[in-house]
Amino acid sequence: MSTLLDISHIDMVFETPKGPFTALQGVDLKIAEGEFVSLIGHSGCGKSTVLNIVAGLLQATSGGVILNGKEVSEPGPERAVVFQNHSLLPWLTAYQNVELAVKQVFGRTKSKSEIKEWIEYNLQLVHMDHAMHKRPDEISGGMKQRVGIARALAMQPEILLMDEPFGALDALTRAHMQDSLMEIQQELNNTVIMITHDVDEAVLLSDRIVMMSNGPAATVGEILEINLERPRGRLELAQDPEYTRLRSEVLKFLYEKQRKVESLIKNKDSTVSKRSQQNVAA
Amino acid sequence: MSEASTVGQVESSKQPLLSLLNDLVGKTGFTPKSVFQTFVLPLIGVCAFLLIWSAAAQKIDTSLGKFPGPAVVWEQFGSLYDEHVTEREKAEAFYERQEKRNAARMEKDPDYIPKTRAYTGKETFLDQIGTSLVTVMSGFLLAAMVAIPLGIAIGLNKTLSAAVNPVIQIFKPVSPLAWLPLVTMVVSAVYVSPDPLVAKSFLNSMITVMLCCLWPMVINTSVGVSSLDNDLVNVSRVLKLSAIKHVQKIVLPASVPMIFTGMRLSLGVAWMVLIAAEMLAQNPGLGKFVWDEFQNGSSNSLARIMVAVIVIGVIGFGLDRTMLSIQRYASWDKSKSSH
Numbered sequence: 001m002s003t004l005l006d007i008s009h010i011d012m013v014f015e016t017p018k019g020p021f022t023a024l025q026g027v028d029l030k031i032a033e034g035e036f037v038s039l040i041g042h043s044g045c046g047k048s049t050v051l052n053i054v055a056g057l058l059q060a061t062s063g064g065v066i067l068n069g070k071e072v073s074e075p076g077p078e079r080a081v082v083f084q085n086h087s088l089l090p091w092l093t094a095y096q097n098v099e100l101a102v103k104q105v106f107g108r109t110k111s112k113s114e115i116k117e118w119i120e121y122n123l124q125l126v127h128m129d130h131a132m133h134k135r136p137d138e139i140s141g142g143m144k145q146r147v148g149i150a151r152a153l154a155m156q157p158e159i160l161l162m163d164e165p166f167g168a169l170d171a172l173t174r175a176h177m178q179d180s181l182m183e184i185q186q187e188l189n190n191t192v193i194m195i196t197h198d199v200d201e202a203v204l205l206s207d208r209i210v211m212m213s214n215g216p217a218a219t220v221g222e223i224l225e226i227n228l229e230r231p232r233g234r235l236e237l238a239q240d241p242e243y244t245r246l247r248s249e250v251l252k253f254l255y256e257k258q259r260k261v262e263s264l265i266k267n268k269d270s271t272v273s274k275r276s277q278q279n280v281a282a
Numbered sequence: 283m284s285e286a287s288t289v290g291q292v293e294s295s296k297q298p299l300l301s302l303l304n305d306l307v308g309k310t311g312f313t314p315k316s317v318f319q320t321f322v323l324p325l326i327g328v329c330a331f332l333l334i335w336s337a338a339a340q341k342i343d344t345s346l347g348k349f350p351g352p353a354v355v356w357e358q359f360g361s362l363y364d365e366h367v368t369e370r371e372k373a374e375a376f377y378e379r380q381e382k383r384n385a386a387r388m389e390k391d392p393d394y395i396p397k398t399r400a401y402t403g404k405e406t407f408l409d410q411i412g413t414s415l416v417t418v419m420s421g422f423l424l425a426a427m428v429a430i431p432l433g434i435a436i437g438l439n440k441t442l443s444a445a446v447n448p449v450i451q452i453f454k455p456v457s458p459l460a461w462l463p464l465v466t467m468v469v470s471a472v473y474v475s476p477d478p479l480v481a482k483s484f485l486n487s488m489i490t491v492m493l494c495c496l497w498p499m500v501i502n503t504s505v506g507v508s509s510l511d512n513d514l515v516n517v518s519r520v521l522k523l524s525a526i527k528h529v530q531k532i533v534l535p536a537s538v539p540m541i542f543t544g545m546r547l548s549l550g551v552a553w554m555v556l557i558a559a560e561m562l563a564q565n566p567g568l569g570k571f572v573w574d575e576f577q578n579g580s581s582n583s584l585a586r587i588m589v590a591v592i593v594i595g596v597i598g599f600g601l602d603r604t605m606l607s608i609q610r611y612a613s614w615d616k617s618k619s620s621h
Contacts, residue, residue: 055520056519057516057519057520074519074522075516075519075520075522076520076522077520077521077522079520080520081516081520083513083516083517085513087511087513087514087516087517089514089517089531089532089535089536090614090615091535091536091538091614091615100521100531101521104521104522104523104527105521135614155521
């Protein structure tokens with residue numbers, strides 16, 4: 001498989017009132033076409049920063065991102081982002097939210113009826129065709145995230161970036177969304193980078209899990225290949241010894257090797273720098 | 283047993299009234315309690331106010347006679363309207379005479395170019411209301427045309443915001459009446475035309491209104507724009523929306539609730555300031571009516587001023603409600619415009 005995305009030697013240093021804070025150091029990652037990669041790590045390890053650099057929303061201090069032979073320097077619809085809190089425009093219906101993206105990307109190449117068809121197809125893909133003329137405040141959190149995914153898919157991105165897409169959902173809805181996402185992946189075979197801190201989610205969905213070490217100066221710790229057969233079913237996998245092994249590998253990394261020591265009295269420095277980092281990242 | 287039957291009677295006698303009310307308003311959901319709260323309580327409040335007013339009015343003697351009570355004021359409502367009707371009749375009669383005269387002269391001398399002159403009778407109370415409303419609306423709209431684009435620019439551009447902020451902060455607390463002399467002088471110096479489109483006095487009042495509308499609108503718009511959710515900005519960046527589309531599709535709709543808050547605030551202030559400006563500058567309008575009546579000092583004057591006070595209040599309330607309705611219609615965020 002050919003490399004679609006090449007993240008090479010990325011360093012990220014944030015300027016804070018207390019001096020420079022190195023969030024990432026020497027992050028290297030190659031992602032092949034059609035691959036589903038999860039980034040997992042403790043909160044504050046810079047997962048989102050990596051994603052935002054790939055998206056072009058942040059500029060790496062040094063190093064770079066190459067997508068399809070071209071360097072990434074600014075955001076663009078070929079690297080569609082599914083934001084953690086859906087980020088739908090609250091004054092537009094689900095249909096109109098997707099329409100804004102589709103018109104922006106295909107406004108010149110598709111005819112009016114093709115655009116309409118394409119919007120409806122994408123909403124159908126995420127099972128939102130029954131509520132496509134509802135506004136975000138009229139639908140549930142899971143449905144909003146479905147629309148967010150439909151909007152991203154509708155841009156027909158070369159790579160889909162998902163920033164903890166199901167983090168804000170309850171466990172049942174999340175499981176449902178994961179199944180939906182696997183179904184969509186089966187059909188479209190997109191290249192995906194997904195950030196998560198849910199171990200089961202990572203093992204269930206990914207081809208590879210990239211485990212990140214703790215910050216400051218976080219980097220890629222270990223990479224775990226997930227060679228479970230697709231299509232995967234969560235019930236069958238629960239009894240699969242390979243699944244259990246992979247799961248415990250990730251858990252070992254997170255809770256033995258990169259155990260995060262969080263004292264009850266929070267270290268002021270780290271909270272300040274984290275906050276400023278989040279501000280930049282947000 | 284007898285108790286139960288009376289309760290039953292009360293219920294059945296109330297029911298048709300309630301359903302009538304529900305039909306009138308066009309929605310269901312009026313319960314006896316909500317009727318009490320939305321209709322009966324306000325009515326009681328108004329009645330109590332009228333009682334206190336008339337009781338207090340009898341105790342106050344002024345050099346122009348007793349302070350007018352509700353009944354006298356109500357009478358003046360009628361007589362002000364009658365005056366308006368008579369004045370209109372006079373005007374019509376004047377134009378009719380003029381037309382006849384011109385026609386007669388044209389018959390005698392075909393070369394005669396008829397002159398038409400406008401009627402120059404005194405402005406009635408209703409005319410003054412009209413003048414004030416036109417002034418406040420035009421000043422308000424003019425301010426909106428300047429303030430909303432300016433507010434958006436300030437909200438989007440931190441550099442501009444930092445540069446403009448001190449000016450806004452200093453001019454915001456200045457009473458627009460302080461501007462009035464300056465406005466008057468500048469208008470009479472700059473606006474020189476043999477055939478003016480609008481009267482200078484109108485321009486003075488309008489610019490004063492505009493000056494006081496400007497600040498709340500600029501500030502609220504810029505706050506609305508600058509508090510735009512960062513995630514939405516990121517959506518716009520990922521979609522590579524052009525600057526114009528970014529403003530049109532993201533910034534403007536997102537800040538509509540705040541823009542309307544600013545507009546409502548400034549319209550309220552504008553109405554108050556306009557009345558004062560008209561009094562101060564003797565510009566036509568409700569304020570001039572009040573001042574003229576005060577100078578007039580007839581036995582009716584106080585009652586007529588009281589009529590003006592009530593009308594000013596009712597119009598102010600009406601303006602606010604109108605803005606609220608427009609806001610509800612235009613804004614996607616129904617939760618922020620509920621009061």
